[in-house]
Amino acid sequence: MTTAPSTIPDFSRPDGLITAVAQDAASGQVLMVAHMNRVAWEETLATGRAVYYSRARGRLWRKGEESGNTQNVRAAYVDCDGDAVLLVVEQVGGAACHEGYPSCFFRQQTPEGLKIVAERVFDPKNVYQKSSE
Amino acid sequence: MTTAPSTIPDFSRPDGLITAVAQDAASGQVLMVAHMNRVAWEETLATGRAVYYSRARGRLWRKGEESGNTQNVRAAYVDCDGDAVLLVVEQVGGAACHEGYPSCFFRQQTPEGLKIVAERVFDPKNVYQKSSE
Secondary structure, three states, rough: OOOOOOOOOOOOOOOOOOOEEEEEEOOEEEEEEEOOOOHHHHHHHHHHHOOOEOEEEEEEEEEOOOOOOEEEEEEEEEEOHHHHHHHHEHHHHHOOOOOOOOOOEEEEEEEEEEOOOOOOOOOHHHHHHOOOO | OOOOOOOOOOOOOOOOOEEEEEEOOOOOEEEEEEEEOOHHHHHHHHHHHHHEEEEOOOEEEOOOOOOOOOEEEEEEEOOOOEEEEEEEEEEEHHOOOOOOOOOOOOOOEEEEEEHHHHHOOHHHHHOOOOOOO
């Protein structure tokens, strides 16, 4: 049996991170997968806006800090073993992905390889001045 | 800008794993978050059944191998930076979680703490003889 974590969510992994999934409250579409440390989780709950931890940048990532495409959190769930959370969000701007698509999962695996199955909401060149999210 | 990974999905992280999210094809509910190594991903695509990599057990985890609650994969998507995949699945038995709930995200965060917001489909004691998933 899985041992219950001492805190919920359980930030006891060596990197101190949990996995976070964002789902669109209106469409039910899975928008993105990211990570959170304890500070990101607590700020998300306190502010009602999704805050992640960017592994690439090694710092908090307030979703939409550059693009303006913030996520308003309608509900938050914790999974059975406490190492993943699900945020049901209102996606401001209609696009979660830095590539300009509504969801980061805009490519479907097919027998012929990956196929883009979504349409861009914005052009990243017009949104990001310096670097991508 | 994010550099395109050399393979898609990108298994180049030190642990060789990507994150996998399973979503119910019928309800749209996010069922669970797990991990995959390259073998798990390739077996999933080849068989049409979800195969994960259990970090706790250090081996492939053919979902439902003990409970019978397999996942038939209807579609698979890869995210923008290649380190997460989304499986849209038919959840055999109606429950993805080893705790007997349809989704592993059966606890909602509320100001008073975590609250169970789902009903059990099965009693784990009747399903798992030796150990939990």
